[in-house]
Amino acid sequence: MTDAPPTPRRTALDARHRALGATMTDFAGWEMPLRYGSERDEHTAVRTRAGLFDLSHMGEISLIGPRAGQALDHALVGRLSALAVGRARYTMICDTEGGILDDLIVYRLGDEEFLVVANAANAQVVLDALTERASGFETAVRDDREAYALIAVQGPESPGILKRLTDADLDGLKYYAGLPGTVAGVPAMIARTGYTGEDGFELFLAPDDAERVWDALTEAGAPVGLVPCGLSCRDTLRLEAGMPLYGHELTSDTTPFDAGLGRVVKLDKPGDFVGRQALEAASRQADTVSPRTLVGLIAEGRRVPRAGYAVVAADGSRIGQVTSGAPSPTLGKPIAMAYVDVEYAKPGTEGVSVDIRGTREPYEVVALPFYRRER
Amino acid sequence: MSNPQQLRYSKEHEWLSAADADGVSTIGITEFAANALGDVVYVQLPDVGSAVTAGETCGELESTKSVSDLYAPVSGEVTEINEDVVNDPALVNSAPFEGGWLFKVRVANEPEELLSADEYTAFAEN
Numbered sequence: 001m002t003d004a005p006p007t008p009r010r011t012a013l014d015a016r017h018r019a020l021g022a023t024m025t026d027f028a029g030w031e032m033p034l035r036y037g038s039e040r041d042e043h044t045a046v047r048t049r050a051g052l053f054d055l056s057h058m059g060e061i062s063l064i065g066p067r068a069g070q071a072l073d074h075a076l077v078g079r080l081s082a083l084a085v086g087r088a089r090y091t092m093i094c095d096t097e098g099g100i101l102d103d104l105i106v107y108r109l110g111d112e113e114f115l116v117v118a119n120a121a122n123a124q125v126v127l128d129a130l131t132e133r134a135s136g137f138e139t140a141v142r143d144d145r146e147a148y149a150l151i152a153v154q155g156p157e158s159p160g161i162l163k164r165l166t167d168a169d170l171d172g173l174k175y176y177a178g179l180p181g182t183v184a185g186v187p188a189m190i191a192r193t194g195y196t197g198e199d200g201f202e203l204f205l206a207p208d209d210a211e212r213v214w215d216a217l218t219e220a221g222a223p224v225g226l227v228p229c230g231l232s233c234r235d236t237l238r239l240e241a242g243m244p245l246y247g248h249e250l251t252s253d254t255t256p257f258d259a260g261l262g263r264v265v266k267l268d269k270p271g272d273f274v275g276r277q278a279l280e281a282a283s284r285q286a287d288t289v290s291p292r293t294l295v296g297l298i299a300e301g302r303r304v305p306r307a308g309y310a311v312v313a314a315d316g317s318r319i320g321q322v323t324s325g326a327p328s329p330t331l332g333k334p335i336a337m338a339y340v341d342v343e344y345a346k347p348g349t350e351g352v353s354v355d356i357r358g359t360r361e362p363y364e365v366v367a368l369p370f371y372r373r374e375r
Numbered sequence: 376m377s378n379p380q381q382l383r384y385s386k387e388h389e390w391l392s393a394a395d396a397d398g399v400s401t402i403g404i405t406e407f408a409a410n411a412l413g414d415v416v417y418v419q420l421p422d423v424g425s426a427v428t429a430g431e432t433c434g435e436l437e438s439t440k441s442v443s444d445l446y447a448p449v450s451g452e453v454t455e456i457n458e459d460v461v462n463d464p465a466l467v468n469s470a471p472f473e474g475g476w477l478f479k480v481r482v483a484n485e486p487e488e489l490l491s492a493d494e495y496t497a498f499a500e501n
Contacts, residue, residue: 039413039440040414232413303417304437304442
């Protein structure tokens with residue numbers, strides 16, 4: 001007996017995507033735009049002009065209460081109680097073994113209110129874990145997945161575009177900050193965050209207002225070349241920027257230290273937190289002998305490495321595995337992120353190749369990221 | 376999209392031109408397939424002089440998100456490959472039925488199940 005697969009969920013902007021002729025894809029149970037036209041053109045638009053994304057599949061969870069900050073300190077690896085109102089922080093939620101359950105952005109909306117944004121595929125796991133871990137902290141954990149649509153405008157032209165539609169003080173809004181305001185006449189939480197390596201904004205708003213804001217951004221951005229962008233270019237943008245993706249660089253078998261992101265773990269924060277013991281051990285191990293390191297690889301040829309492909313040394317021995325790979329529109333060559341044995345992780349290491357379906361293709365080991373915007 | 380009437384099509388989304396005086400047909404992938412792949416970034420084609428067999432893989436096409444096998448729609452000897460498309464794989468997307476052709480085959484054997492343009496259109500849209 002097999003059940004029919006559940007019907008994919010559609011965002012409040014579904015009709016817009018279809019009117020634009022988007023190629024849709026199933027992503028974590030959501031039907032999302034993969035691309036509208038050429039994903040390479042969409043990628044380039046974000047790097048040089050601006051791109052408009054529907055990210056409404058992301059999972060929002062609110063924590064509200066006088067000790068909500070302490071609840072998050074206990075539940076997550078970061079010290080969220082120290083976050084200033086109006087600021088955001090990249091952090092992670094781990095299991096007791098130190099394995100990553102998800103990577104998150106947490107916004108402090110008020111003294112007693114935080115907004116946690118989880119990956120769509122992990123939102124239920126995160127919601128369940130937060131609910132369990134916040135008990136005893138006088139904190140309400142609210143599933144706000146249905147309460148928000150999320151629209152991102154990313155790229156160097158995005159501040160100018162958004163300024164035409166809001167009275168909010170965007171010049172005063174720093175990277176990784178968020179403030180309530182209005183966009184195109186409707187209320188929104190305006191955050192200067194993103195997953196592209198460019199300047200940009202993420203707008204959390206009521207689903208009923210999503211089409212209005214999408215249309216206003218489309219119109220305001222048209223003169224400077226804003227285009228709608230799908231998840232395909234979001235993936236190549238984040239890969240060039242060296243940003244990890246859950247399920248690829250980050251898994252429940254990976255600690256933040258394995259991923260080279262030990263800095264998000266605040267071992268010096270007061271009190272116990274879930275995973276502390278395991279993460280203290282992982283930290284000590286990372287200081288002495290780290291078994292593997294996340295590196296960047298740049299192809300000398302044109303064949304594209306894919307997640308799961310083996311990284312091999314000159315003698316043919318397997319030294320690691322590709323976690324993400326794609327043709328890089330900015331570099332004009334295939335690139336990958338891979339975990340490799342630490343002795344092969346130094347930039348410029350000779351003789352490293354990727355086994356691409358039986359053929360060894362030479363790759364250059366580089367430090368991440370592949371791309372960093374000029375500020 | 377419209378699939379040219381003078382071509383025939385495989386269910387693996389290749390097209391095949393009518394043979395010229397030397398019995399050579401040109402092969403490419405359809406616009407439907409090119410759109411499904413997204414931006415093609417790498418094309419691996421069979422060697423000139425090699426034999427390809429109908430229904431078997433003879434190369435691959437890589438796009439941003441995936442890699443797909445290229446199937447030979449007919450059996451025969453490869454007489455020419457499109458060097459332009461090797462150097463600029465985006466031709467597969469921009470002109471799948473013209474400048475984005477892939478290779479030419481001196482046809483030895485042609486399967487009966489190749490489709491007409493109308494049959495292929497119905498197949499692809501289904």
